[in-house]
Amino acid sequence: MERILVSSCLVGRPVRYDGAARPVAGGLFERWRAEGRLVPFCPEVSGGLAVPRPPAEIVGGDGHAVLDGTAQVLTDAGEDVTAEFLRGAELALAAAQRSGARIALLKEGSPSCASHRIYDGTFTGTPVAGDGVTTALLERAGIQVFSEKDLTAVDSLLRSLETTPPSGPLPA
Ligand code: SF4
Helix, strand or coil: CEEEEHHHHHHHCCCHHHHHHHCCCCHHHHHHHCCCEEEEHHHHHHHCCCCCCCCCECCCCCHHHHHHCCCCCEEEEEECCHHHHHHHHHHHHHHHHHHCCCEEEEECCCCCCCCCCCCCCCCCCEECCCHHHHHHHHHHHEEEEEEEECCCHHHHHHHHHCCHHHHHHHCC
8 A cells, every 4th residue: 555654734733833733634635544544744843843943944945955055944043953954854754765655745835845835035925936855855765745735636646556566667
């Protein structure tokens, strides 16, 4: 059975920077939960950050630039939390690989978990296109990352993977 690495806040765990959760509702998500497919993980908490914690944004690029050492993750007070974000990303990848997950379903907009949109590093609520740090690392390892807005696409990929030999390439 295909497993799905999922942001802990999306399964209802109150681990966001503000101490909240962002639970996903809906039939597909509940079915995956009941099937035991979901592997909840919070990169920021596992990387050593507290709940609650100061908001953080990527300054100088997106998650790929952080992996390449050309951007940093800073809190709104200017504290550098890049090391914690990188550690969380590495632990998320390890969790995915341990469980055999080839799909991740991660929270949009997060500097760790975003797959389309982050914030521009000015703490003014200005969105820009880009991946979070964990998303970037998972993608580089060949794991397909989706947001909570893409449940139908996840379902299509699940069906496809479950008719593909495990060693086969991921469908485009
Ligand atoms: Fe949710 Fe990811 Fe933020 Fe953790 S790091 S609270 S899993 S969005």
